[in-house]
Amino acid sequence: MVLNSYMPVKLITGRDCVRSSGKELKKLGSRCLIVTGRTAAKSSGALDDVLCALKDNSQEAILFDSIGQNPLLTDCMLAAEKAVSFGADFVIGIGGGSALDAAKCIAVLAANPGMTREQLYAFDWANEPLGIAVVGTTAGTGSEVTKVSVITTPDGRKKSFHHELIFPAVAFGDARYTMSLPERITRSTAVDVLAHCAESFFSRAANHISQLYAVEGIRLLLPVFRGFAEKGYDGITYEEREALYCASIYGGLAINVTGTAFPHTMGYLLTEQFGIPHGTACAVFQKEFFEYNKSVEPSLAERFLAEIGCSEEEYLTLIAEITPDCGVVMTEELVSASHSRWVGNGSIAKCRGEFTADMADGILREKFVR
Template identity: 60%
Template sequence: MSMNHYMPTRLITGRDCVKKSPEELKRIGDSVLVVTGRNGARACGALGDVEEALKSNGQKWVLYDKIGQNPKLEDCMEAAKLAIEWAVDGVVGIGGGSPLDAAKCIAVLAANPGMTKEQLYGLMWKNSPLKIAAVGTTAGTGSEVTKVSVITTDGRKKSFHHDALYPLLSFGDAGYTMTLPEQFTRSTAVDAMAHCVESYFSKAADGLSRNFAVSGICILLEVFKKMQQSGGADMACEAMSYQDREKCYEASIYGGLAINKTGTCFPHTMGYLLTEDYGIPHGTACAVFLPEFYAYNRRVASGLSEKFLEDIHVGEEEFIGLIKAITSECKVAISEEKIAKAHGRWENNNSIRKCQGEMTADEADDILRRIFPRFLS
């Protein structure tokens, strides 16, 4: 047995968990910057619950509500200026992966005025980040329990990670996901699936991380089967019950705990291309590569792929079928010119190095050709 895990976040989950434990937010400081997207945090009730909690604690706060999907470094810098102006002690991120990752980035920038992007991504921080709290409103990111921030810089998604980026406190209330549009309910669910599957097959995995991954996969497969039964080939999820959304949130946390140990593999790094250049929602963009990811592992790590199917109690055909059904909306046109231009991204890539065997950039190119053969030009 060999395990090496660290995850210092206090995680509080359950319906109305913010309302039931407002005093926990006192740990973030007397004055905080609240970071959200433009509409979602307010629409689902999370922002109101956090503001009520801060008010009851006697804390001061200022709101920055301009974070979009795939948060841009420029927006994080703007928010950091506001945090510095208000001399806040901490940052509370409310939302899906974008506001939560942005909150982590802002916490670094606000503690280090004048920091360049090279210093940010190079972890050349003079001061530790401000305290961070996360309030999740989607079931997919896992950012509530990880030390990673993914920020878009110069049009490309880039990540950095450090133990100081773990939220001091995270809340997970599946009730906040009830207002999530169907497209993003589906995309965030398959993002959690991608986290779990990629982590399971990672070279960095161990018994504990694989247990987290399997737990998440089994929960999501149960929900996906129910979606297929009720929605047919379209995998409709607009009528998903609170109970099923809570299961998805639980799976998302398991996925976060799994990748907290291992990081992700090629579906995520290749999925970034689809999000950046074609606007495909992040989770769907990653999960569309899972059938090829499984096939790759079946070829280079057959024993592990057999163990995977045993652990999730589902056959290969059913597993692949469910993934393809829930990512069927992902249709883009990728030319040979685009594949050639992206080739350099797959070379010396950390996520690709974590794959079993010795995956090459040429194999990544071929995967794009196999997934999108009808759209080549």
């Protein structure tokens, strides 16, 4: 039995955890750059809570609040310059995956002024990143507990880097911050969680610990998905929000061990070319992902369904019901032009059996070419 894993993040969860445990930020330094998107950090109340905690700790802060969806490397570079001129010794990311991933990237860039994109992705880092704290405001990414940052480079490609030095030192998880998320974000981020757990479970790199995380994540999600199917999205309770949030952390813990698989790799294409939100873009491939795994390793697929306590039919129906419509129509030219992306891709290589670039082309054709 293999149990290999490494998770150095101090994770603090529960109602009002930023206010009650804000002193944890003290260990990171005296001056920080706060990194957020344009609205969620403020509207959720998370930014106010962090500012209060920093004030109580007599720590100074400046704000960079221009991180968009699919954070741009150019924005991260601007933020890093701001951090350097302020003399920041740590970074706090507040938001969904975009803000948290950007904070990790900015922590690397700010510690290495003048670093190029090539140096960033080649891990040619002269200095260790600044300290990183994060506060999640969506239940999706799990970036709170991962060593992954996904950034959009100037050529429009989403490109991730993975390094143990970008694990946050502290992560705060308060489901209260997710209460006001609109339906479309709730659905898209929830299916991202499902994608993380399912892709991790079936990964070649999975082990006993990562599969426990993956199964627990889905077991938390399913009752909430069933509730959505029965009563819609209005009146979602705090308990349901908390279950989604905890599931997102389990998903993060799982992919931290294994990484993701072909739905994520192929989902990046839909996000880059059609602006489809990340979770939706990955979720639209989950049916094919399950069926592929069932064909190459039927006993594992059977075990998966038994452990999550769901029939295949219900599992695929729930995913279809909660995944927002993506409405993508693709040309044959785009399918051909994308072929090389699937060749030698690290996440695709982690799929069981032999998932080929031709199979990826076939899935795109079947689903999107009209």
